[in-house]
Amino acid sequence: MTHDHDLVLRPTAAQTEAALNPPPGRNGGDLVVETLAGLGATTVFGLPGQHALGVFDALRRSPLRYVGLRVENNAGFAADAYGRVTGEAAPLLLSTGPGALTSLAAMQEAASASAPVLAICGQVPVAGxxxxxxxxxxxxxxxxxxxxxxxxxxxxxxxxxxxxxAIAAAWKSALTAPHGPVWVEIPQDVLLAPAVLPVVTAPDATPDDLVPRPELTAVAADLLSRAARPAIVAGGGVVRADASGKLKALAEKLDVPVVTTFGGKGAFPWEHPLSLQSWLEDRHMTDFLEDADVLLVVGSGLGELSSNYHTFRPRGRIVQIEADLGKLESNHPALGIHADARLALQALLETVTERTDPTAEERVRQVLARVRDRIAAQDLTLEQRVLASVRRALPADAPSFWDMTILAYWAWSAFDPRGTNLMHSAQGAGGLGYGFPAALGAAAADPSRPVLAVSGDGGALYSVAELATARQHDLPVTWLIVDDGGYGILREYMTDTFGEATATELTRPDYVALAESFGVPAVRTTPDALETDLAKALATPGPSVVVLPALLRMFAPTHLA
Structure with missing residues (x-):
C-alpha cells in the first residue's frame, strides 16, 4: 500500500545538474534568493543594511527584480500593495534593529488588511x-x-x-487564509558564509485551504433561503479571496442587498441594483442593516468603522464567514463559519434555495436616496466636486491608493472603484504615509497602467523621499497631494471636541518645486482644473505630482440616531 506521504519528488536532470555543479561564489544569501525564485517570486522590495548584505550581494546573481525604497516603512507599504494587487507573497528585505523596527507600522497595516508580506530580516551573528x-x-x-x-x-x-x-514555511503562512505578513530572521554570519548546499530548485509551499464545515453552511443556507429581509456586508476578505464573482452570484440568487465595507471596496459592483455601496458611516444605512432578519457578514469582523463606531445593534440573526479566527464573533454573536470567503460562498451557492424579493431593489433605492439627501443638506459641494473630478480623471481599470486624509475618508463611503481590488487605503491600521509608497508597489507589479496615490500635505511628508524611488524606477504613479496646510482631519476632530485645534498646523514645502527637484514633473491645480490636470498626469508615462491647495471638510457624524 502506498501512502501520499511515501511519495518522493524525483529531481529533473536539470535540477540534478544544478545540485551537483553549483556556480562558484555563492553564500547564504543565495539560498534566500534561490528559494524565493523557486517559490515564484519575481520582485522584492527593501533597503540594505549591514547585517543583511549577504542577501543583497546575492541579488545580483539572481533573476529577482529589486525595488529599493528610501525608508523601511515605505518599503513595507510597497510590499503590502504588491501583495494586495497580485495575491502573491511580496518579499521585503530588511536589516537589523533600526531598519527592522522602522517597518513596524507597515507590518501592522499588512496584518490589518491581510496583505501577504514576507519580511526577511538580517540579524546579528549567531553568537550574539x-x-x-x-x-x-x-x-x-x-x-x-x-x-x-x-x-x-x-x-x-x-x-x-x-x-x-524556513522561507517556504513563511511563504505558506503568508498565503494561507487569512493572508498576512510573516517574519523571517537570518543572522549575518549565516548569510555571509560560503554556501556548500546545492542550488535550491523546487521548494513546496502550497497554502492550506480553509474549508467551511458543511453543517454550518447548511444552516446558513437555510437561514438565508427563508429570510424575509436579508442583507449582506462584504468586507476585505471577499477581495483577498478573489470571491467577488461568487458574492454577486449569491446576492442575485437570493435577491439580497449588499453593502461593502471600506476595506471591501469593489467586492460588489457599485451600480448594481442591489448595491448599497459603502455608506457605513451613515445612520440610515445602520438602520437598514439593523432591520435585517438575517445578516450575512463575509470577510469582515464588523470593527469600529464597519459598525458605524460600534453603534450597530442588530435585531436579526448574523451569519459571519471569517478566515481570521480571532475576528469570528469578536463583536457580535453569530453563526460563525471559520473559512475562506471564496470556499464558503461557493458552498452557500450550491445549497441555498433561490428566492425573489420584489421590494429589495426599491428598498436599496430608498436608503441611498436618504443618504444623498442628508449629504446634500450639508453644503459640501466642493468635496463632492473634487471626488467626482478624481473619478472622471482616473481610468476605469487603474488602481488607487489613499492615505489617511479627508478626501480618502470621503472616498471610503462615496468613491466607485469600478472594479474589484482596485481601491486600497490604510484604514486597516490607520497609519499615515501609506498612499504614495503603496502606489509604487502596485506600479511595480503592473507598470502597464497608471496608478493614483492620494495624500494630504501632512501624510505626504512621510513619503517625499520616495519621489527618488519613483524616478529611479520610472514608475507610472501620479501623486495627488491635497494641501490644506496641516493635519486636516485632526484639525476637524479637535475643533469639534475642544473648540479649537492644537498642533495641527504645518509648515510645508513647495511640493511642485520639491517634486521637480527629483526630476518628477508637477503641477499646481485648482478644483476647476483638477480633472484636466489629473487626467493629463495619469496619461503621461512615468511619475508625476499634482498639488491641489484646498480646504476640504468631512460630512457630519452620522452614527447618532
Missing amino acids: LGGGRKGYLHELPDQQASFRGIVKSVHTVRAQSQIPS
Whole structure:
C-alpha cells in the first residue's frame, strides 16, 4: 500500500545538474534568493543594511527584480500593495534593529488588511543571539518580540540548511487564509558564509485551504433561503479571496442587498441594483442593516468603522464567514463559519434555495436616496466636486491608493472603484504615509497602467523621499497631494471636541518645486482644473505630482440616531 506521504519528488536532470555543479561564489544569501525564485517570486522590495548584505550581494546573481525604497516603512507599504494587487507573497528585505523596527507600522497595516508580506530580516551573528549584551551594532535583546504580536508567524534561522524550509514555511503562512505578513530572521554570519548546499530548485509551499464545515453552511443556507429581509456586508476578505464573482452570484440568487465595507471596496459592483455601496458611516444605512432578519457578514469582523463606531445593534440573526479566527464573533454573536470567503460562498451557492424579493431593489433605492439627501443638506459641494473630478480623471481599470486624509475618508463611503481590488487605503491600521509608497508597489507589479496615490500635505511628508524611488524606477504613479496646510482631519476632530485645534498646523514645502527637484514633473491645480490636470498626469508615462491647495471638510457624524 502506498501512502501520499511515501511519495518522493524525483529531481529533473536539470535540477540534478544544478545540485551537483553549483556556480562558484555563492553564500547564504543565495539560498534566500534561490528559494524565493523557486517559490515564484519575481520582485522584492527593501533597503540594505549591514547585517543583511549577504542577501543583497546575492541579488545580483539572481533573476529577482529589486525595488529599493528610501525608508523601511515605505518599503513595507510597497510590499503590502504588491501583495494586495497580485495575491502573491511580496518579499521585503530588511536589516537589523533600526531598519527592522522602522517597518513596524507597515507590518501592522499588512496584518490589518491581510496583505501577504514576507519580511526577511538580517540579524546579528549567531553568537550574539538572545543575549542583547554583546555590543553588536543594531543589536536588540529579542528582535522577534517586537513583531510577534503583529505578524502571522515568526521563523528563525540558525544554519544555512534551515533557510529554504524556513522561507517556504513563511511563504505558506503568508498565503494561507487569512493572508498576512510573516517574519523571517537570518543572522549575518549565516548569510555571509560560503554556501556548500546545492542550488535550491523546487521548494513546496502550497497554502492550506480553509474549508467551511458543511453543517454550518447548511444552516446558513437555510437561514438565508427563508429570510424575509436579508442583507449582506462584504468586507476585505471577499477581495483577498478573489470571491467577488461568487458574492454577486449569491446576492442575485437570493435577491439580497449588499453593502461593502471600506476595506471591501469593489467586492460588489457599485451600480448594481442591489448595491448599497459603502455608506457605513451613515445612520440610515445602520438602520437598514439593523432591520435585517438575517445578516450575512463575509470577510469582515464588523470593527469600529464597519459598525458605524460600534453603534450597530442588530435585531436579526448574523451569519459571519471569517478566515481570521480571532475576528469570528469578536463583536457580535453569530453563526460563525471559520473559512475562506471564496470556499464558503461557493458552498452557500450550491445549497441555498433561490428566492425573489420584489421590494429589495426599491428598498436599496430608498436608503441611498436618504443618504444623498442628508449629504446634500450639508453644503459640501466642493468635496463632492473634487471626488467626482478624481473619478472622471482616473481610468476605469487603474488602481488607487489613499492615505489617511479627508478626501480618502470621503472616498471610503462615496468613491466607485469600478472594479474589484482596485481601491486600497490604510484604514486597516490607520497609519499615515501609506498612499504614495503603496502606489509604487502596485506600479511595480503592473507598470502597464497608471496608478493614483492620494495624500494630504501632512501624510505626504512621510513619503517625499520616495519621489527618488519613483524616478529611479520610472514608475507610472501620479501623486495627488491635497494641501490644506496641516493635519486636516485632526484639525476637524479637535475643533469639534475642544473648540479649537492644537498642533495641527504645518509648515510645508513647495511640493511642485520639491517634486521637480527629483526630476518628477508637477503641477499646481485648482478644483476647476483638477480633472484636466489629473487626467493629463495619469496619461503621461512615468511619475508625476499634482498639488491641489484646498480646504476640504468631512460630512457630519452620522452614527447618532
